[in-house]
Amino acid sequence: MSATATAVRAATAAPRGRRRPAGRIPTAVLLLGAAYCLLPVAWVVVAATKSGSELFSTFTFLPGSGLAENVAELSAYRDGVYWRWMANSALYAGVGALLSTAVSALSGYALALHRFRGREVIFNVLIAGVLMPPVILAIPQYLLLAKAGMADSYVSVLLPSILSPYGIYLARIYAAAAVPSDIVEAGRIDGAGEWRLFRSVALPMMLPGLVTVFLFQSVAIWNNFMLPYIMLGDDEKFPVTVGLFTLLQQGASAPALYTLVITGALLSVIPLIALFLVIQRFWSLDLLSGAVKS
Amino acid sequence: MTRSPAGAASGPRRAPYLFLLPGAALFVLFLALPIGYALYLSLRRTEVKGLGLGSGARQEVWAGLANYTAALTDPELLNGALRVLGYGLVVIPAMLGLALLFALMLDADRRGRRDTALRGFARLSIFLPYAVPGVVSALLWGFLYLPSVSPFHYALERAGLPGPDLFSGGALYAALANIAVWGGTGFNMIVIYTALRAIPAEVYEAARLDGCSQWQIALRLKIPMVTPSLILTFFFSLIATLQVFSEPTTLRPLTNAVPSDWSPLMKIHQDAFARGDLHTAAAGAVVIAAVTLLLSFGFLRAANSRSHQDSR
Numbered sequence: 001m002s003a004t005a006t007a008v009r010a011a012t013a014a015p016r017g018r019r020r021p022a023g024r025i026p027t028a029v030l031l032l033g034a035a036y037c038l039l040p041v042a043w044v045v046v047a048a049t050k051s052g053s054e055l056f057s058t059f060t061f062l063p064g065s066g067l068a069e070n071v072a073e074l075s076a077y078r079d080g081v082y083w084r085w086m087a088n089s090a091l092y093a094g095v096g097a098l099l100s101t102a103v104s105a106l107s108g109y110a111l112a113l114h115r116f117r118g119r120e121v122i123f124n125v126l127i128a129g130v131l132m133p134p135v136i137l138a139i140p141q142y143l144l145l146a147k148a149g150m151a152d153s154y155v156s157v158l159l160p161s162i163l164s165p166y167g168i169y170l171a172r173i174y175a176a177a178a179v180p181s182d183i184v185e186a187g188r189i190d191g192a193g194e195w196r197l198f199r200s201v202a203l204p205m206m207l208p209g210l211v212t213v214f215l216f217q218s219v220a221i222w223n224n225f226m227l228p229y230i231m232l233g234d235d236e237k238f239p240v241t242v243g244l245f246t247l248l249q250q251g252a253s254a255p256a257l258y259t260l261v262i263t264g265a266l267l268s269v270i271p272l273i274a275l276f277l278v279i280q281r282f283w284s285l286d287l288l289s290g291a292v293k294s
Numbered sequence: 295m296t297r298s299p300a301g302a303a304s305g306p307r308r309a310p311y312l313f314l315l316p317g318a319a320l321f322v323l324f325l326a327l328p329i330g331y332a333l334y335l336s337l338r339r340t341e342v343k344g345l346g347l348g349s350g351a352r353q354e355v356w357a358g359l360a361n362y363t364a365a366l367t368d369p370e371l372l373n374g375a376l377r378v379l380g381y382g383l384v385v386i387p388a389m390l391g392l393a394l395l396f397a398l399m400l401d402a403d404r405r406g407r408r409d410t411a412l413r414g415f416a417r418l419s420i421f422l423p424y425a426v427p428g429v430v431s432a433l434l435w436g437f438l439y440l441p442s443v444s445p446f447h448y449a450l451e452r453a454g455l456p457g458p459d460l461f462s463g464g465a466l467y468a469a470l471a472n473i474a475v476w477g478g479t480g481f482n483m484i485v486i487y488t489a490l491r492a493i494p495a496e497v498y499e500a501a502r503l504d505g506c507s508q509w510q511i512a513l514r515l516k517i518p519m520v521t522p523s524l525i526l527t528f529f530f531s532l533i534a535t536l537q538v539f540s541e542p543t544t545l546r547p548l549t550n551a552v553p554s555d556w557s558p559l560m561k562i563h564q565d566a567f568a569r570g571d572l573h574t575a576a577a578g579a580v581v582i583a584a585v586t587l588l589l590s591f592g593f594l595r596a597a598n599s600r601s602h603q604d605s606r
């Protein structure tokens with residue numbers, strides 16, 4: 001009898017076990033994590049609505065009444081230099097990431113679909129570039145660009161941002177996965193030139209992966225602080241990260257500027273969060289893992 | 295002419311080099327050349343003659359390894375390195391531990407539609423800080439640490455308790471580490487989660503038939519199978535930790551407790567731009583780069599011997 005009971009239990013347990021839910025714990029843990037990650041964002045949304053006096057006197061999560069005023073004040077600050085910083089950031093991140101993606105696509109395609117002497121050496125040297133700490137680069141880059149008379153210019157921030165060893169790495173993996181070498185070979189036999197093969201055969205197939213490279217690079221450049229901080233002296237050319245930092249520095253002696261810093265911080269993350277929400281729907285997670293697992 | 299067999303053969307032979315040309319040119323100009331220049335600078339020093347006035351009074355001369363001896367025995371640089379070591383010991387385990395935990399929770403079986411939606415929301419929220427620049431996240435947390443603004447201090451005060459001073463002593467490490475953990479957990483979570491998703495369903499199927507619980511599956515199957523991703527995320531976190539710069543720099547205006555040479559990079563930046571001593575700065579930078587490369591290669595070697603699935 002006990003044998004049948006065990007058999008019955010085993011028979012019912014197996015299919016139930018397969019679909020047994022993990023309980024509420026995973027979701028609860030994740031929601032706690034989400035709360036932690038959203039806390040500063042929620043705070044800055046509330047804090048940006050407070051006037052200078054409310055910031056230090058009312059409960060932090062109590063909305064204030066000064067949002068429009070804060071934005072107007074920020075826009076008026078030094079003839080709207082804040083919006084200039086935002087435009088600069090958009091320029092650095094947009095143009096820089098576009099060029100970076102183009103260079104990565106060319107290099108990644110060549111490394112994935114051509115066999116040539118020195119291929120592995122070139123690839124490994126490029127990858128070693130990922131490990132290079134930016135500081136050993138940023139200071140000599142500054143000195144060299146200063147010698148060339150190019151420091152403190154838009155170019156001095158744009159040019160060093162174009163080369164992305166990580167972008168090339170991703171592009172190579174994506175080219176190898178998305179472009180069948182048979183098709184390239186067939187095109188070659190049909191007499192298509194190498195450039196044409198790249199432009200009309202490989203590039204369209206690589207496009208979804210290149211979108212990811214572009215997004216990675218634009219976020220990386222938008223978030224970069226050290227390079228523009230070192231390169232630029234003229235605050236008309238600052239990206240928003242360096243601009244906010246200088247504003248905060250001045251705020252240390254004039255706390256009235258704190259409201260501007262907070263409002264500026266909020267406005268500066270809005271475009272990125274919007275971009276992030278749009279792209280995460282298209283974001284190919286498999287590419288990320290492909291990049292990671294190879 | 296170019297359609298001839300010979301031309302077709304020479305096309306593919308030359309083509310890859312032409313495709314690599316822009317990348318290689320940028321590599322030489324903005325990576326190799328600056329590194330070479332830094333090495334060169336690190337071996338020279340400025341000699342001041344007389345009162346150091348006039349155009350010929352400052353002269354660059356060969357210094358040998360003097361800058362390196364100075365850098366390696368510099369107590370400030372050493373202290374910075376120790377501070378970063380302590381900071382890394384907090385950041386890396388906390389960040390990767392949380393990332394692994396969240397990834398496992400995301401991968402756990404769902405209860406239904408509502409669960410799926412909630413977890414989707416959580417995944418997005420935890421990943422969100424990735425889109426926030428380091429300067430801005432340091433700035434936001436900096437205000438949250440500031441006693442006159444912080445909701446935590448407000449709550450503690452209401453409860454009649456003294457608020458902690460997050461800008462001093464050991465608390466400063468925690469405060470800085472929290473910023474890095476906040477910013478980095480989501481990205482690492484996604485990397486680990488994607489690796490978890492790539493594990494074939496049959497593996498779980500077999501484990502369940504053998505009577506493994508969810509907990510056992512996570513511990514004995516999932517974690518070992520994502521070890522390569524864990525190694526990779528560890529490695530990237532380590533490099534990022536060694537280079538910490540913008541977060542402590544951003545906190546400085548909010549407090550007097552963060553010295554201008556808190557991390558090695560801050561010290562090098564100070565040497566180069568506040569003190570104008572490019573040679574010492576270059577030597578310090580080379581030392582950091584060498585340590586990074588040494589750690590990286592040692593680590594990659596260890597990782598490669600462990601994981602046999604390296605396809606390169």
